[in-house]
Amino acid sequence: MIFFDFILIAISCISIPLIVAVMLDIFYAERKKVRFSLRRTSVWYMCVFALSFIPAVLLVTQLA
16 A cells, blocks of 8 residues: 555656746746756756655655
8 A cells, every 4th residue: 555655646746846847947037038948947846856755755654
């Protein structure tokens, strides 16, 4: 059961941060008057993924 919990958490923590990272980079590019950058988006994605996945895994492992 805990394995399936990790799979569901991973799926949600992969798709949602990707959308948030793209939106963050679009707003950042508009504000700073620079072009959209996939490199910068990947950095945003790593940050948002870490902020969402690590606490979720810690919560699931403490509840198990």
